[in-house]
Structures are given as C-alpha cells and as structure tokens.
Amino acid sequence: MNFPETAGIARDDLDRRILTALQKNNRLSFSELAEVVGSSAASCMRRVNKLRSDGVIRPVESYAHLPTRDVKASAVVIGTSRPTVEGDSDR
Template identity: 55%
Template sequence: MPIKLDDIDRRILRALQRNSRMTNVELAEEVGLSPSPCLRRVRILEEEGVIERYVALLDASKIGMGLTLFARVWLTGQDSETVDRFTKAVARLPQIVECHLMAGDCDFLLRVVAADLDSYRRFQMDHLTRIKGVQSLKTEVPMQKIKLSSELPL
C-alpha cells in the first residue's frame, strides 16, 4: 500500500533521484529544511521502503555492454514449476537486467545487455534457449534509445 507523501517528502525524493550522493546538508538546503529534520525524513523514507537502495548508474557502452535487446519468451506451460524454474534461471544471469511476467502474447519480457549482436547470440544459444521450459524466444532490437530514466514521477 502506498504511503502518504507530503510536498517535502516529494522534494526530497526528486532530489535524491537526481543525485543520491549529495550530502544531507546539500539536500536540506535544496528542499528548504534544516539538516536534522531532513535526515529524519530520509531515514523514515528508507525504513518505510520508499527508498529501496542507493546505486551508481553506469554508462553501459563504456564498460563494453552497449547493446540492449528485448527478448520475448514463451514457456511450454504456465504452471508454477515451469515459471519458478525459469525465474530462478533468469535471476542467475547478470546479462538480464529486467525480467517481467507478462499478460498477453508472451509469457516473459526480458531486457538483456550485451557487447554486440554476436555475444548476444551466443548468450541466447548457450543460456536462454537451454532453460528447461522455454518453448520459443523472439528478440527485438531497438534502433535508437529515445528515453531511459530511473526517476519516478513525483
């Protein structure tokens, strides 16, 4: 259930989404609070699970993983054993950075990162198609990244 956020909470969250490395003093100044109440609010947001964690966002192309692909996966069945086996296998594969159980045409949608098409093809053949219960797989290749954001609208 969503928690009730006031305007100051929203300002704190917007600021931290842009730059989670700012000091509490900088954050307090930006949102119009003194440091102690600001820190108290941040801690409450962390304890309530609104702030799940802090991360560094990397430039994938600079670490040799500049290709993003979307794989649609159809399983042989949607029974709990098949789905559990698939989700556990996916969780072990770091190249899969998102996995969504879908309603509609396919069973799962995966966002996969790779160095290039050849490395993705090897990953697909060596890992994805070998997961027991995978019936078929279709890969979508994006032509241009228009928008990618980690910030939620507040």
C-alpha cells in the first residue's frame, strides 16, 4: 500500500495505517483502531501516544458558548502538509 499523505512523518507501515485510519475516523477506540489496522490495541495505543509525543498528532481544543454555560471539547486533528515551493500554482 502507498500512503503519500503520511509519507515522511510516520516511522513505518503500521504508523501510516494508523494515521490513515484516524484521518478517516478520529473517534475510533484503540480496540477499533487495532481491528482496522490489523494490530493489537496495546500496540496502537503505544504508537498513537508516540505519534502524539512526536507532534505528528496534536490535540485541538474548541470552546462552545452555550446560553447557560461554557463547554470545553477536545478533538484530534490529523493532517499533512507539504513544503511550499516558490512558483507553486497548485494553491
């Protein structure tokens, strides 16, 4: 399998499969993620935590103002970027 959107930021094929799965559904439990990528839940948890500590996966906090109270919510946003090249007309 080829994962160009995660190439260069993941250490190996399992990391790329984890990132691809989380890009599709970032609400997967570690057990569900393990089923999707063909690994164990413990391995997925270690890999996701390592990707977080390496800054590949970063949490994003959002705040919603409701009439009666403020509610804090967290989300995991996964994305990739490519270096900007001078004269790049794809943007």
